[in-house]
Amino acid sequence: MHRAKSKLQFIPQQFNPKVLKLAHVLLPFVLRFRVRRWLIGGITRIEAENVETLVKLFQQFQAGKIRFLMAFRHPEVEDPLCMLYLMSRIVPKVARQLGISLKLPIHSHFIYDRGMTIWAGNWLGWFFSRNGGFPIHRGKPLDRTALKTGRDIFANGQFPLTVAPEGATNGHHEAVSPLEPGVAQFGFWCAEDLIKANRSEEVLIVPVCIRYYYIQPPWQKIDQLLGQLESDSGLPVQQLDPSQLSHPEEFLYERLFQLALYLLDELEAFYRRFYRQIIPEIPEDKALNSNQVLALRLQNLLDAALKVAEDYFGLAKQGTIIDRCRRLEEAGWNAIYPEDIADITAISPLQRGLADWVAEEAELRLKHMRLVESFVAVTGSYVKEKPTAERFAETTLIIFDLMARIKGVKMPRRPCLGKRRVKITIGEPISVSERWESYSQSRKMAKQAITHLTTDLQKALEELVKR
Known part of the structure; x- marks a missing residue:
């Protein structure tokens, strides 16, 4: 684009x-x-x-x-x-x-x-x-x-x-x-x-x-995928011990949680440093457990990412996260597929060059919205409250999508974890x-x-x- x-x-x-x-x-x-x-x-x-x-x-x-x-x-x-x-x-x-x-x-x-x-x-x-x-x-x-x-x-x-x-x-x-x-x-x-x-x-x-x-619960495939994500993040790569294969949930959950915390730290620092976003710290509160704190941090991060795109397109912060994503998508499409240009080949080279600049910038800003879109349904406690293989796989694959977007992989192919x-x-x-x-x-x-x-x-x- x-x-x-x-x-x-x-x-x-x-x-x-x-x-x-x-x-x-x-x-x-x-x-x-x-x-x-x-x-x-x-x-x-x-x-x-x-x-x-x-x-x-x-x-x-x-x-x-x-x-x-x-x-x-x-x-x-x-x-x-x-x-x-x-x-x-x-x-x-x-x-x-x-x-x-x-x-x-x-x-x-x-x-x-x-x-x-x-x-x-x-x-x-x-x-x-x-x-x-x-x-x-x-x-x-x-x-x-x-x-x-x-x-x-x-x-x-x-x-x-x-x-x-x-x-x-x-x-x-x-x-x-x-x-x-x-x-x-x-x-x-x-x-x-x-x-x-x-x-x-x-x-x-x-x-x-x-x-x-x-x-069949794909615990070993989930373990391998987590290892790949740990490696991409620069974290020490861990592996399931054979003795843990009968009940892998606790070990895998700790790895998944630590990976999520690390990604939050990195992305919060990224938006604060390069986009000058004010992301509030979560005050210590004994009434909040670690999953609730993670969920609050995630919502603040998603809000900051959307603000970056909204500021560029001149959009006000209105409605739910999903509403904001939809408006940003339409604003981006209006820049890439201008309504007033029925045939892009019919305009002058100068106009085409300027239109390309706008399209390239719009696509870059839409990346912030795509990041948010992947995490709309993530709560921070989805896996913890019911640690099934399906929920582990869903959440790990969502993180895989995030990592692929950040790395700039075009049309990333999700790993097949099992039939x-x-x-x-x-x-x-x-x-x-x-x-x-x-x-x-x-x-x-x-x-x-x-x-x-x-x-x-x-x-x-x-x-x-x-x-």
């Missing part, structure tokens, strides 16, 4: 059943093997719970009785592949077992982040488009084209709609990030559009949870239609209805995570 580009164009969905069929054929191979750099590890088995509910929903959808949206948890980049497997393999199988005849293909339209085509390439936009997807600019206050498209597809699309309400992956399979209100708004818009068209379908939102488990299985749990549908009366009373009541629906969906996903 060291040069300016032409402005980003919207990629309309152009569903093509032949491309979807190709995706279905390739899916098992993609899941089992790592294909290129953006897939993390092999998945050997996908299981699903309460699929009967989803089968009946598709039956009602095809009969014109309901419209529904699937709101799925988004901890990993493989989640969309797992959703595709659910609809292409598991739902048809369960439907046959129940004696329910469904029209094929079983599929859904979906929303993806416009940034995915930036790091993966234009081919991904073509592929997603032909599979019924359309992009959204996460940081835009109002991406009118995407919102209008999503609204129309929810009410009139050939398939249901699938959305990740967290907005991005958080790397944590047992921690749900705060949900964005867009899913609830789509639901009420759909209800409104159906009423205006004198249609009687009920509008539903279906929570879906995706969790990953290692087939995994996936469990998909279908939650009970939440009726939007039943809440329409409250939503439609006034603008104030509409905002409250959106908030309540978002909160209920958050609780539903959090409950599914615990199963």
Whole structure:
């Protein structure tokens, strides 16, 4: 991203059943093997719970009785592949077992982040488009084209709609990030559009949870990865003793904690010295344990990193960390993909050179935001409160991502710690239609209805995570 580009164009969905069929054929191979750099590890088995509910929903959808949206948890980049497997393999199988005849293909339209085509390439936009997807600019206050498209597809699309309400992956399979209100708004818009068209379908939102488990706890791989991170940090490299392999949690946790403290020390010093950020010290307090102190220091560090980028782009500190990240991303994209330059090749060499300067500086400032984005869901106590291999792996891989960014590795390839299985749990549908009366009373009541629906969906996903 060291040069300016032409402005980003919207990629309309152009569903093509032949491309979807190709995706279905390739899916098992993609899941089992790592294909290129953006897939993390092999998945050997996908299981699903309460699929009967989803089968009946598709039956009602095809009969014109309901419209529904699937709101799925988004901890990993493989989640969309797992959703595709659910609809292409598991739902048809369960439907046959129940004696329910469904029209094929079983599929859904979906929303993806416009940034995915930036790091993966234009081919991904073509592929997603032909599979019924359309992009959204996460940081835009109002991406009118995407919102209008999503609204129309929810009410009139050939398939249901699938959305990740967290907005991005958080790397944590047992921690749900705060949900964005867009899913609830789509639901009420759909209800409104159906009423205006004198249609009687009920509008539903279906929570879906995706969790990953290692087939065998990869303690030795985690030990090796920690050793690599210790080496990159300049710390003494430690190793698991054979006698510790039966219960490695305590030894590995101490190493992970010390690594985290060292990284905090280094990054705090970096931002204080080179960006003149005032990062407050945490006063001694016997009521705070070491994990709570680490969490407070981390939040102060993330705030300082965001301030560096916000100061450059002239943005005020507003909202949550996720809100701030989204605004910064959009500001950076506006500098790299200027809205007023439809064709970058049509401007003069002088203008192109100046635009490249702006783009290069913007990309550098966005690195601070990317650092923060990786740690949005990190609490400081996630591993301590439940020291499973999965939580150790998640946190260690997040630190690996941080180290790769700092080292300047482009498209870092995460180490594969082991084969995994996936469990998909279908939650009970939440009726939007039943809440329409409250939503439609006034603008104030509409905002409250959106908030309540978002909160209920958050609780539903959090409950599914615990199963």
